[in-house]
Amino acid sequence: MCMTCCEAIEKGVVAINPCLCGAPETQAAMHRIEADISRRQFMGGSAAVIGMFAGFGLAPRELRAQSPGRPMVLTNLRFFDGVTLAMQTGRDIVIEGGHITALPATGAGPQDADIIDCGGRSVTPGLIDCHWHATLVSVTQLAALTQDIAFVHLVAGQEAGATLMRGFTTVRDTGGPVFGLKMAIDRGVVSGPRIFPSGAMISQTSGHGDFRLLNTLPRMPGNAPDYTEATGVAAIADGADEVLRRTREQLMRGASQIKIMAGGGVTSLYDPLDTAQFLQEEMEAAVRAAADWGTYVCSHVYTPEGIQRALRAGVKSIEHGQLADLETVRMMREEGAWWSIQPFLQDEDSNPRSDPVQQQKAEEVARGTVRAFEMGRSEGVSMAFGTDILMNPGGSQSQGRQLAKLTRFMPPLEALSMATGRAGDLLALSGPRDPYQGRLGIIAEGAHADILVWDGDPENDLDFLGDPGANLRLVMKGGRIFKEQLA
Structure with missing residues (x-):
């Protein structure tokens, strides 16, 4: 507050107003602060929030997302689709926009794509x-x-x-x-x-x-x-x-x-x-x-x-x-x-x-x-x-x-279907209250791209599920990779 204003208040010419929220000086300062906050949010606000949570071990661990404008193709794999009680071969899995868009024959998918070689491993739905x-x-x-x-x-x-x-x-x-x-x-x-x-x-x-x-x-x-x-x-x-x-x-x-x-x-x-x-x-x-x-x-x-x-x-x-x-x-x-x-x-x-x-x-x-x-x-x-x-x-x-x-x-693939395709059918009962509006628990065209790559054969047993640290090689949710250890 300027000296002239202070003298006026002391002499009783101007009443004391303890709230200066509407003063021009205050409003100008607020505008500067808001502009600075907006700039900081634009430049790095998200990083700041993530950094804050990192102190608690909660920062997102996403490794990478699909390249803009390019599909992602998983190849060299055997997969369980969550429904059919058999492992399938001879197909690739094409992912675009967080969803599975195609299951073409191996090598017949888009050429301009991010290729993920699964090394002949087993692939299942999330x-x-x-x-x-x-x-x-x-x-x-x-x-x-x-x-x-x-x-x-x-x-x-x-x-x-x-x-x-x-x-x-x-x-x-x-x-x-x-x-x-x-x-x-x-x-x-x-x-x-x-x-x-x-x-x-x-x-x-x-x-x-x-x-x-x-x-x-x-x-x-x-x-x-x-x-x-x-x-x-x-x-x-x-x-x-x-x-x-x-x-x-x-x-x-x-x-x-x-x-x-x-x-x-x-x-x-x-x-x-x-x-x-x-x-x-x-x-x-x-x-x-x-x-x-x-x-x-x-x-x-x-x-x-x-x-x-x-x-x-x-x-x-x-x-x-x-x-x-x-x-x-x-x-x-x-x-x-x-x-x-x-x-x-x-x-x-x-x-x-x-x-x-x-x-x-x-x-x-x-x-x-x-x-x-x-x-x-x-x-x-x-x-x-x-x-x-x-x-x-x-x-x-x-x-x-x-x-x-x-x-x-029950046989291993039947058991696995209870935690994939069948489970997805149960979740679908939520109808319009489904928060994600899409098919879950399956590998099929149109489904959410929630995909796992494992060391293990789910046709024979599911014991490998008990040690995901050693046996789970790739974790994908919505087309985004959160773990990748395929090399």
């Missing part, structure tokens, strides 16, 4: 995990329920990059505050898989998504949401009207599908595994709200009663279901529902369970797993692969190994 919790996979249960949510998100960002490096180019997130992570990945701030988000898991009071401690009961109308609700991990709803509200909130946030809890679970302490959760009319409210947005509801549930109630309500994807009986499995097939199933075998890769109640429930589920896979296959239910690695730091490294375990129940 893998899909249909039951993943991107923000909850690599933190302990205590951390997930008590720590600063910023810490949880930073761990999730780091884990997202590791997930992509294991070859999982897409995940269906079945519960958790994942919308910000999805946005960061899609905008290139961090590297990671495509995410189909459910948002908060919708649970009844005392249900599998109710992680409150007993000393917080009873909940009164004026009580604030607990930590898991406030951070978007879960949403507790009782009655059709409340379920409708919570479902619509997740759709508003950008959910591609809705996740509800229709039965007891292993992780939670206070809901026995055999309990049926949500009345049918409550589940119907979620289904109707999702249908109004052109999408569907998936449901955590294990037991016959809970599964059948969910199917009658219109649920289209049963998550887990290891305790189903034959009648229930046949009902799944007749209703055209998907069975999103995991190899819960109570082995070295299982989620850690320190509480005896959790351990007993996990053992019961494991006993039903083998029979569930056998019934699902024999009855012709549409089945897709998921892991549900949850609150298990370090456990995510078993993601590919868990897919390989499916060869205990």
